[in-house]
Every structure is written in structure tokens, then in C-alpha cells.
Amino acid sequence: xxxxxxxxxxxxxxxxxxxxxxxxxxxxxxxxxxxxxxxxxxxxxxxxxxxxxxxxxxxxxxxxxxxxxxxxxxxxxxxxxxxxxxxxxxxxxxxxxxxxxxxxxxxxxxxxxxxxxxxxxxxxxxxxxxxxxxxxxxxxxxxxxxxxxxxxxxxxxxxxxxxxxxxxxxxxxxxxxxxxxxxxxxxxxxxxxxxxxxxxxxxxxxxxxxxxxxxxxxxxxxxxxxxxxxxxxxxxxxxxxxxxxxxxxxxxxxxxxxxxxxxxxxxxxxxxxxxxxxxxxxxxxxxxxxxxxxxxxxxxxxxxxxxxxxxxxxxxxxxxxxxxxxxxxxxxxxxxxxxxxxxxxxxxxxxxxxxxxxxxxxxxxxxxxxxxxxxxxxxxxxxxxxxxxxxxxxxxxxxxxxxxxxxxxxxxxxxxxxxxxxxxxxxxxxxxxxxxxxxxxxxxxxxxxxxxxxxxxxxxxxxxxxxxxxxxxxxxxxxxxxxxxxxxxxxxxxxxxxxxxxxxxxxxxxxxxxxxxxxxxxxxxxxxxxxxxxxxxxxxxxxxxxxxxxxxxxxxxxxxxxxxxxxxxxxxxxxxxxxxxxxxxxxxxxxxxxxxxxxxxxx
Numbered sequence: 107x108x109x110x111x112x113x114x115x116x117x118x119x120x121x122x123x124x125x126x127x128x129x130x131x132x133x134x135x136x137x138x139x140x141x142x143x144x145x146x147x148x149x150x151x152x153x154x155x156x157x158x159x160x161x162x163x164x165x166x167x168x169x170x171x172x173x174x175x176x177x178x179x180x181x182x183x184x185x186x187x188x189x190x191x192x193x194x195x196x197x198x199x200x201x202x203x204x205x206x207x208x209x210x211x212x213x214x215x216x217x218x219x220x221x222x223x224x225x226x227x228x229x230x231x232x233x234x235x236x237x238x239x240x241x242x243x244x245x246x247x248x249x250x251x252x253x254x255x256x257x258x259x260x261x262x263x264x265x266x267x268x269x270x271x272x273x274x275x276x277x278x279x280x281x282x283x284x285x286x287x288x289x290x291x292x293x294x295x296x297x298x299x300x301x302x303x304x305x306x307x308x309x310x311x312x313x314x315x316x317x318x319x320x321x322x323x324x325x326x327x328x329x330x331x332x333x334x335x336x337x338x339x340x341x342x343x344x345x346x347x348x349x350x351x352x353x354x355x356x357x358x359x360x361x362x363x364x365x366x367x368x369x370x371x372x373x374x375x376x377x378x379x380x381x382x383x384x385x386x387x388x389x390x391x392x393x394x395x396x397x398x399x400x401x402x403x404x405x406x407x408x409x410x411x412x413x414x415x416x417x418x419x420x421x422x423x424x425x426x427x428x429x430x431x432x433x434x435x436x437x438x439x440x441x442x443x444x445x446x447x448x449x450x451x452x453x454x455x456x457x458x459x460x461x462x463x464x465x466x467x468x469x470x471x472x473x474x475x476x477x478x479x480x481x482x483x484x485x486x487x488x489x490x491x492x493x494x495x496x497x498x499x500x501x502x503x504x505x506x507x508x509x510x511x512x513x514x515x516x517x518x519x520x521x522x523x524x525x526x527x528x529x530x531x532x533x534x535x536x537x538x539x540x541x542x543x544x545x546x547x548x549x550x551x552x553x554x555x556x557x558x559x560x561x562x563x564x565x566x567x568x569x570x571x572x573x574x575x576x577x578x579x580x581x582x583x584x585x586x587x588x589x590x591x592x593x594x595x596x597x598x599x600x601x602x603x604x605x606x607x608x609x610x611x612x613x614x615x616x617x618x619x620x621x622x623x624x625x626x627x628x629x630x631x632x633x634x635x636x637x638x639x640x641x642x643x644x645x646x647x648x649x650x651x652x653x654x655x656x657x658x659x660x661x662x663x664x665x666x667x668x669x670x671x672x673x674x675x676x677x678x679x680x681x682x683x684x685x686x687x688x689x690x691x692x693x694x695x696x697x698x699x700x701x702x703x704x705x706x707x708x709x
Contacts, residue, residue, distance in 0.1 A: 128281060131271055132288045132325035136332025139264035139292025143337050146241060146260055147297065153249025154418065157198070162191040164251075164414065167422030172348040173429035180426055181433040185414040191251075192407030195417070195451075198250025199403030202243040202457045207396040210239040214455045215385075216254070216545075217244075217262030221290055222312055223548040225319075226556050230269050230282035237266035243457035247399070251417035253406060253447035254458020256297050261308075261459070264293030264333075278666050280321075283558060287322040288329035295330030296337035298461075299346055303515030305330040310508045314544055315552040316537075345521030347421065349428050349495060353524040356488045363528040366475050366493060367500050367535030373471055374504035374536065375543050377445050377464075382547070385453035395455060402454025406447050415440045416447035420466035427473040427494045428520075434477040441470035460545050464502040465516075472497015492528075495520055499529050504536030505545040568696060573660055573674055573687065574653040576695055580674060580685030585610045588617055592628065592638040599625075606671045608683050609644040615681035616673065618644030651687060652677040657695075664689050 158164045164187040206213045212220055213236050224232045244259035268289030272282035287308045295304025305326040309319040388398050410417050423440060426432050448463040476493025479486065499516040503509040513529040553559045584602045586595055586609050599607060599622075609618040620643040628643055650673050651660045664672060670689055676682040 127277075128284060128325050129328060131275075131285060132328040133332050135264070135268045135271060135285055135288045135325075136292040136329035137336060138267045139260075139289050139329060140296045140333035140336030142237070142241070142263045142267070143260050143293055143296035143333060144340055146245065146256060146263065147337075147341065149241075149245045150249050150256065153245055154251075157194050157250045158191075158417065161188070162194055162251075163188045164191060164417065166415070166418065166420075167426050169347055169419075169421035169425045170344055171425065173426060173431050177426075177429065177431055179431050179433070180423075180436055183413055183415065183436060183439065187414060191414070192404070192411050195251045195403035195407040195410070196400050197403070198246045198248075198252055199399035199401070199454070199456055200397075201246040202252075203396040203399035203455055205239055205243045205246070206399075206455065206457060207394075210236045211395075212236060213240040213243060213262070213457060216258035216452050216458060216460045217260075217265075218258045218290075218311065218459065218461075219546050219548045220262050221265040221286065222546055224265065224269065225283050225286055225312060226548065226550055226558050229279040229558075230272065230284075230286045232262070232266040232269040232286070234266070234270050237263040237270075240266070240457060244459075247403075247451065247456045247458045248418070250403070251406070251410065252403060252451040252456050252458055253416055253418070253420070253444060253463050254451050254456060254460070255419055255462025255465075256459055257294055257461030258459025259457060260293035260297045261290045264289030264291070264329075268329075279668070280666070284322040284325050287319060288325040291326035292329035292333035296333035298515060298519050299334065299338065299343075300515045300518035301330045301334040302327075303511055303518050304334070306514055307508060307511035310511045311506060311546060312549065312556070313552050314507045314541055314549045316509070317552050319553075346519040347425055347428065347521075349520045349522045350489075350491060351524065352489060352492045352495065352522055354527050356486075359486055359488055360528065360531060362479050362483065362486055363496060363532050364535055366472060366497060367504075367532040368539060369475060370468060370471060370497060370500035370532065370536045371504045371539035373441075373467075374501055374540050377467065377501075378505055378543050378545050380445055381449045381453055381460075381545060384449035388454045398454045399451075399456040402450045402456055405450045409443060409447055409450070413439060413443040416443045419462045420444060421462065424466055424469040424494065424498070427469055428491060430491045432473060434474050437470040437474040437477070441467050441474065444470070460505075461502065464505055464545070465498045468498040468501025469494045470497075471501055492525060495522065496525060496528055496532050500532035500536045503533035504540045505543070507537055507541060507544050507546075507549065509533035509537045568657040568661060568692075568699065571657045571699075572653065573651050573655050573657060575657070576687060576691060577653065577674075577685065579691040579695065580687045583608050583673065583683045583686050585614070585616075585683065586620075586640045587612075588639065588641040588644075590640045591636055592625075592643075593636065595640060595643075596625070604671060604686055604688075606669075606673070606686065608648075608673055609640045610683075615679075616648065616675070616683050617641070617681070618646045619648045619673065620644040648673065650675045650680065652680075653684070657692065660687070661692060664692070 240262050265286045268285035272285045291305045291308035295301040308326045444467045472493040476490030480490040499512050503512040513533045517523050550556045586607050606621050608616045671686045673683045
């Protein structure tokens with residue numbers, strides 16, 4: 107019989123494996139992301155019900171409810187509300203602005219960009235306070251009628267927890283980035299009831315070109331499944347939007363769908379230009395930053411006095427359009443007004459996502475296009491309502507450069523897979539037409555352009571070259587006897603160059619190593635310097651390289667442990683230090699090789 111201790115030992119061995127540990131932590135991240143999505147969902151709905159519903163007497167249509175023959179046809183912008191409705195979004199802007207700019211300025215705007223930037227340029231690091239501030243600020247913005255969605259906040263909330271876990275466990279930068287993506291996937295997969303779409307979105311939205319962060323795909327899928335299951339178990343399993351049973355069996359209609367893709371691309375460019383133009387305008391406004399979201403909220407409220415459909419997520423209006431219960435001109439007005447309202451809400455510094463507003467804008471554009479196509483080309487148009495769903499996907503795919511994730515997400519959040527072929531066409535046309543145009547300005551073109559993957563391409567150039575090629579670029583080691591006291595150590599290294607110092611025994615063999623940072627740490631402790639010797643400071647677990655090792659392996663070693671230097675030792679006597687090889691020298695050598703390669707290619 108196998109003992110419990112054997113099982114425990116096996117589990118500990120498995121957990122020490124990086125891949126298994128990532129999958130295990132992806133489950134944990136998924137649980138927290140699911141709980142965060144639940145809290146965010148109920149808190150936002152509660153604030154919305156209190157401020158817009160009870161105080162403002164504003165009651166738009168509900169999403170997820172199929173329209174019937176008795177459902178009213180919307181051919182007017184008129185809605186009942188109380189006269190002070192325009193003040194409610196401004197109130198939310200005050201709370202959001204004060205919270206964000208007081209405690210976490212990086213939480214402003216749509217959180218997906220914050221997560222993307224953390225992945226590419228901050229080593230996957232997100233301050234632990236950001237998810238909390240983002241949650242409260244976004245609840246204030248969205249719950250009071252701001253034209254923003256849940257995707258951005260929940261993406262940053264999930265990503266923040268993934269980053270927090272990896273940081274606390276002392277994991278590598280690469281693993282922290284992957285857990286950040288897993289948190290994004292879990293939050294989005296749960297919030298939009300789209301487990302596959304959420305996972306694909308997290309690994310696709312990082313780049314403008316059609317690329318995936320494939321290393322993170324499996325952890326993202328696991329986190330998304332767990333979060334979605336937890337969210338569904340509490341809120342139910344129905345899709346976010348109810349739709350008729352659309353189907354595609356009219357190949358000639360692909361012509362109209364292709365044109366719709368171009369229309370989505372053109373209006374997507376207009377949307378992004380307005381969005382960031384509004385941001386630049388607010389930045390020049392001579393007001394403290396925390397007051398600007400209130401100004402944006404006030405302007406949204408004033409716009410809502412004439413077009414109340416701009417308030418909130420707007421899914422209820424999409425629901426009506428999906429069943430053909432909305433006039434063509436009303437859809438056009440809502441689409442244009444929603445672009446302005448979203449720009450005012452988020453570009454002013456308000457906290458919220460752009461996914462939901464973009465879907466509403468795309469749905470209205472698609473609905474208006476479908477209604478027009480039915481009038482102009484009745485033979486080609488099978489069901490004008492289907493263009494609402496396709497417009498949703500095409501518009502967001504164009505502004506987000508995420509066609510695969512978008513078409514899957516739209517299919518999942520509507521529970522309708524009958525239009526996959528036209529969805530694929532429209533998403534690809536929209537994305538290819540506007541590839542350099544993105545609502546996510548922190549995206550990079552591709553993996554080659556991401557600082558997160560700089561080491562990958564260094565390794566490609568250095569392939570086949572050994573450490574011995576850099577022997578002349580190494581520095582002689584400054585060796586410290588193991589019994590040397592701290593004052594003598596400080597005197598010896600005062601004029602020395604380098605960051606790491608091998609500690610040697612009486613035979614001149616290395617027994618450990620310490621860095622300048624280790625010296626600083628010791629100096630901060632309340633211990634008499636004369637009692638401290640080199641052996642007390644040094645770590646005995648030394649990462650080394652040998653002259654016959656290939657540079658890609660050494661580069662990975664330096665990157666994973668975030669080392670500036672590594673001792674190169676005699677392969678026949680591993681404790682004998684030959685020289686110190688720095689990361690700077692290795693990168694300089696890489697630059698030389700790149701330049702030589704370019705010269706050869708130019709001939």
C-alpha cells in the first residue's frame with residue numbers, strides 16, 4: 107500500500123515543476139476571478155438600480171429576455187426619467203476620479219490597456235491596490251450610468267490578482283505574465299459567460315497583428331473555465347443576450363457582409379479618433395485630474411437628456427434590435443451618440459471598459475445596415491436582424507484587432523453559432539482594413555516588438571555560439587576570502603567593478619557568492635560589522651556557466667533569475683572561477699551579431 111507521505115512527496119515534486127505549478131495556480135486565479143466577477147456584477151447592478159432606477163426613474167429594456175409579438179417597437183428616443191438624471195453620471199465621476207487619482211492613477215480609463223501595458227513593459231507587475239481601487243471606481247462609473255463596460259475593470263481585477271499571486275510566490279517574470287493573462291481570461295470569461303472567448307481574448311488582444319501569446323493559452327483556458335463555472339453556478343447559464351435562431355445558407359449574402367465589414371472598419375476609425383481626441387482634450391483642460399471624470403459624467407448626463415439610450419451598458423437596446431424592434435434612424439442615432447458618450451466617460455479618466463459600448467455601437471451599425479439592405483437589396487438580404495449580431499463582432503474586431511476572440515465571444519454571449527461563416531468574414535475584413543487603428547493603444551505590433559519577448563529573439567541570434575566566444579569580454583573575478591570581515595570587504599570592493607563577488611576558501615575554490623545588494627541588506631541589520639565575515643553574507647547556491655555551454659542557455663539562466671553577472675567556471679574544476687560574464691556583455695555581443703547579420707543580408 108502506498109503511504110500518504112508518498113502521495114505528499116509526489117505532489118511536492120509535481121508542484122516544483124513550473125508547468126504543473128502554473129496550471130494549479132491558474133485554478134486558484136480562476137476561482138478568485140470568478141468571485142471578483144460575481145461581486146462586481148451584483149455591486150454594479152445594485153448601484154445601477156439605486157441611482158438610475160430608484161432615484162432617476164430610468165428603466166431601459168433588459169438584456170437576456172427574448173422579444174415577443176407584443177413587445178413595443180422603438181421608433182422614438184423618448185424615455186421617462188426624472189429631471190435631475192443628468193447629475194447622476196457626474197456624481198459617479200466625482201467618486202471614481204477622486205479614488206483613482208488619489209490612490210492608483212494607473213487605474214484610470216479602460217483597464218484592459220493597463221493589463222496589456224503591465225504584460226509588455228512592467229514584467230507582469232500590477233500594484234496590489236489597483237484591483238481594489240479599479241473595482242470601486244468602476245462600480246461608481248458604470249452604476250451611475252457612465253457609458254462603459256465591465257470587461258476592462260474585470261480584466262484588470264483578474265490580472266491584478268494573477269500578478270499578486272506570482273509576486274508573493276517569488277515566481278519568474280515569465281510566469282507572472284502568464285498568470286496575469288490567466289486572471290484576465292477568468293474575469294472576462296465569467297463576466298460575459300464566454301469561457302473560450304475569454305481565454306482567446308486574453309492571449310490575442312496583446313498584439314495588433316494576428317498573433318497569440320500561445321504560452322499562456324492553457325492556463326487562460328483553465329482559469330476561464332473555473333471562473334465561468336463559478337459565475338454560472340450563481341447567476342445561471344443562459345447567454346447574456348437572447349437571439350432568434352439565426353442561420354446562414356445564402357452564400358450570395360456574403361457580398362453584403364463584406365460591405366458591412368468595411369463600414370465597421372470606417373466607423374471604427376472614427377470611433378478611435380474621437381476616443382483619443384477627447385482624451386487629449388481633457389488632458390488640456392485646466393482642472394485637477396480627479397475632477398475631469400465628473401466633467402465627463404456631467405456632459406454624458408446632458409447628452410442623456412436628449413438621447414437617454416447612451417446611459418449604462420446598453421445591452422437592452424441591443425436585445426431589442428436583435429428582434430427587429432427598433433427603427434433604422436433610432437439605431438443610427440444611438441450608434442453615433444454612444445461613440446460620444448463612451449469617449450466622454452472613459453477618455454475623461456472615468457473607470458470602465460470599452461468592450462460593452464463597442465458591442466452596442468457595432469450592433470446599432472449592423473442593425474441600421476441590415477434594415478437598409480432589406481430596403482435596397484431585398485433579394486440578397488435573408489434576415490436583417492442577423493446584421494445586428496454580425497455588426498457587434500465586426501466593429502469590435504476592427505477596433506480591438508482581435509478577430510478570433512471576438513467572433514467566439516459574440517457567439518457565446520448570444521448562444522448563437524449559426525452565423526460563424528459571415529462572422530469570420532466580417533471580423534477579418536474589419537481587422538485587416540484597420541490594423542494600425544486600435545482602441546487599445548498599449549498593443550504592440552507582434553511578439554518581435556514586445557519587450558516581454560526580447561530574450562526570445564536574442565536566443566535565436568546566439569544559437570550555436572558558446573560562452574568561450576566571450577572570454578575576452580569577461581572581467582577578472584574579485585574573489586573574497588570566506589573569513590574576511592565586513593570592513594575589509596567594503597575596503598576591497600570600494601574601487602572594484604561589478605555587482606557580484608565570489609567567496610573562496612583557502613584553496614581558492616568558490617564556496618559562495620554575494621552581491622552589492624547583499625552588502626546593503628547586511629548594513630541595515632543591527633549587527634556589529636566586525637562580527638560579519640564573507641561566508642555569512644554569501645549564498646551557497648551559485649548559478650554558474652562553463653565555457654562550453656551555449657549562450658542561449660546562459661541567457662535564459664540570467665533572465666529567469668534576473669542576474670546581472672554569472673561566474674564562468676572551469677568545466678574540470680567547477681569551483682574554480684575563470685571570469686565573470688555580465689548580461690551587458692552578452693547583449694553587446696548580440697548587437698554585434700545582429701549588425702553582422704544585417705550587413706550579410708544587405709550584400
